[in-house]
Amino acid sequence: MSAADPVRTGVVGTAEAPLTLDGAPPRTLGLADTLGLWANLGVSLLLPVAAVFVVLPGRPLSVTVAAVVVGAVVGSALLGAVAAAGARESVPGMVLLRGLLGRRTSWLPTAFNLVQCVGWATFEIVVIAEAASRVLGAPRWPFVVAAGVLATAMALRPLGVVRVLARYAVWTALAAVAYLFVQVLAEPLPPVGGGGATSFWTAADVVIALPVSWVPLAADYTRHVRSARAAGVGSAVGYGLATVVMFVLGVLALAAYGSAGLDVVDALLAVPLGALAVLVLVAVELDEAFANLYSTAVSAQNVVARLDRRVLAGAVGTVATLLALTLDVAAYEPFLFLIGAVFVPLAGVLIVAYWTTPRGRWDTSDTAPARPLYLLPWLAGFVAYQLTLPTYFPGPGAGWTAWWTARQADLGIDPANGWSASLVGLAVAVVLTVPVTLATRRR
Structure with missing residues (x-):
């Protein structure tokens, strides 16, 4: 570290993430920064929009809220451990x-992560543009382009953006959310007649998928946090609380206004001054798109360490913006479940292996030896997830669902079992990781 390094000289506000993987990351973020960042990432319009998938039709709202809380706790605990x-x-x-x-x-999970990051960035841009166009009564495509350009620009200076989000944006977002809560709670809240959840645990699975989708990205930001405790607590508490708040807001809006899907945005617009509150959330939504674009660039550096993250972020931002111009948002639910099927088991394998390895023995160098045995518990967890709840794809992807449904029949598994696919996949991965870890250490 040179004498002019901003971290050494104490001018930590000017420190930025390195442009390539070869650069040393500055450790400038504390607990407050981490809490603010992850709370801000959790305050997303995608969550109330996805609330229709967690509602248990005909059941008391308290049951749906309980499923939201359980899913947020499980998912955020995994996020905090990896962070x-x-x-x-x-x-x-x-x-x-x-x-x-x-x-x-x-490189295998890196490939999966690149796909999910581009997908999430695209979804975020779609939701931003859709909400903005409804508030302002204008065509959607200009907002798609504007959101893509702004998110890409934010990805060029990630640590500067994190500091702004943690200190200012999160409070603005929370004020808007609190106002919407007050207005929605003033309405009658009957049980919701329609919803996408078939059981308590399938509802929890949707919620788990949100924090778990950030698990592969968490370290991209917490590598700049000064302590592991601050990183773990800040990410788990910040994102977990925001997840509960935003999903519950969506559920209450569905009950109060009888809306579904993206119509939750219309319901919130019906609130007095709702348009202003939604516009605030639309602006804050840019942080999710930025984070996914930045993490796509950083993930690609795992393969080619000397690629400039600014060039990568620009290229990925262009792709996500073009996809957002043509995306069918109806694909959102299966996308959530597929993310859970891939990354919930991987998170379990990583957490068991990492936190049972003596400190200083975790090799992340360019010469880190291959350990293909760890692919087995990951794959087993993925298979267990699909056998519990096959990811449903309509149209051309229906063959995937049909194949796994046939395997359920072969094994005598009831398709309407109502189990949590996330918890089943996680348990299988964790249990099988233990003998693999012991065998790897003996070798």
Whole structure:
């Protein structure tokens, strides 16, 4: 570290994330920054929009709220454990997986993460543009372009953006959410007649998918946090609380106004001054798009360390913006479940392996040896997830669902079992990781 380094000289406000993987990350973020960042990432219009998938039709609202709380606790605990590991090792998320799978084998989850990051960035841009167009009564496409450009620009200076989000944006967002809560709670709240959840645990699965979707990205930001404890607590508490608040807001809006899907936005617009509150949330939504674009760039550096993250972020931002111009938002629910099927088991494998490894023995170097045995519990967890609840894809993807449904029949598994696919997949992955870890250490 040179004498002019901003971290050494104390001018931490000017420190920025390194442009390539070869650069040392500044450790400038504390607990308050981490709480603010993850709370802000959790305050997203995508969550109330997705609330229709967690509503248990005909059941008391308290049951749906309980499913939201359980899902948020499980998902955020996984997020916090991986975030703390990223702070301890001071490496991005995909590089952290080198210690689990080896450098080249870690390219497999990196590929999955690149796909999900682009997908999430696209969804965020769609929701921003859709909400803005409804508030202002204008065509959607200009807002798609504007959101894509702004999110990409934010990804060029990520730590500067994190500091702004933690200190200012999160409070503005919370004020808007609190106002919407007050207005929605003033309405009668009958049980919701329609909803996408078939059981308590399928509802919880949708909620789990949201924090788990950030698990592969968490270390991209917590590598800049000064302590593992601050990283773990800040990410789990910040995102967990925001997840509960935003999902419950969506559920209450559905009950109060009888809306569904993106019509939740219309319901919130019906609130006095609702348009202003929604516009605030639309502006804050940019942070989710920015975070996914930045993490796509950082993930790609796991394969080619010397690629400039600014160039990568610009390219990914362009792709996400073009996709957002043509995206069918009806694909949102299966996308959530597929993310859970891939990353819930992987999170379980990583957490068990990492937190049972002596400190200083986790190899994230370019020469990290391959450990293909860890692919087995990950794959087993994914299979268990699909056998519990096959990811449903309409149209051309229906063959995927049909194949897994046939395997359920072969094994005598009731398709309407009502189990939590996330918890089943996680349990299988965790249990099988223990013998793999013991065998790897003996070797």
